[in-house]
Amino acid sequence: MLFGKRAQRDAFERQAERVFPSVFGTALRLTRSREEAEDLAQEAMVRAYEAFDRFDGTNFKAWMLRIVTNLYINKYRQRQRGPQMGSLEEDNILEPMAEAAELPDRQVFDEMVGAEVEEALGKLPEDFRVAVLLSDVEGLAYQEIAEITDVPIGTVRSRIARGRALLRKFLLDYALMEGYVKPGNQE
Numbered sequence: 200m201l202f203g204k205r206a207q208r209d210a211f212e213r214q215a216e217r218v219f220p221s222v223f224g225t226a227l228r229l230t231r232s233r234e235e236a237e238d239l240a241q242e243a244m245v246r247a248y249e250a251f252d253r254f255d256g257t258n259f260k261a262w263m264l265r266i267v268t269n270l271y272i273n274k275y276r277q278r279q280r281g282p283q284m285g286s287l288e289e290d291n292i293l294e295p296m297a298e299a300a301e302l303p304d305r306q307v308f309d310e311m312v313g314a315e316v317e318e319a320l321g322k323l324p325e326d327f328r329v330a331v332l333l334s335d336v337e338g339l340a341y342q343e344i345a346e347i348t349d350v351p352i353g354t355v356r357s358r359i360a361r362g363r364a365l366l367r368k369f370l371l372d373y374a375l376m377e378g379y380v381k382p383g384n385q386e
Contacts, residue, residue, distance in 0.1 A: 327362030
């Protein structure tokens with residue numbers, strides 16, 4: 200029995216190491232706080248390890264992202280129901296930037312999208328941001344996102360479309376300034 204548990208632990212560790220950059224990157228983009236993202240990613244890993252014997256073996260990354268997203272949504276709902284506490288300073292704190300050596304996925308992501316896009320993502324309503332992140336950043340299929348967020352696939356499509364439309368709106372001034380879009384060609 201000991202050998203079976205060790206083999207199971209090793210199998211989990213191999214898969215967890217492979218997907219951890221995506222898990223942490225998603226947690227960071229959801230929470231917009233390095234400290235909260237670290238806690239969320241670690242809690243997701245612990246939950247996944249405890250439930251690994253129930254993993255169906257099909258898509259470990261999607262399974263892990265479902266755990267991290269569900270944990271985040273549950274914590275977000277708890278915060279909405281509980282007393283609102285915080286400081287005025289926290290409202291103006293910029294998202295901490297990690298060293299590339301600490302977060303390899305962050306370096307790749309930063310090359311693909313700039314701070315303006317990160318800021319625009321942060322402005323999206325929660326449901327839209329989760330759907331857009333899982334689709335456009337993590338590359339998950341609509342069906343996987345529907346399973347992760349526990350909503351119908353039509354709702355996923357709607358949230359992604361509406362989230363992308365808001366992103367276009369938020370990024371229009373930046374696109375004009377950088378020359379990506381010419382004045383008068385905003386459609």
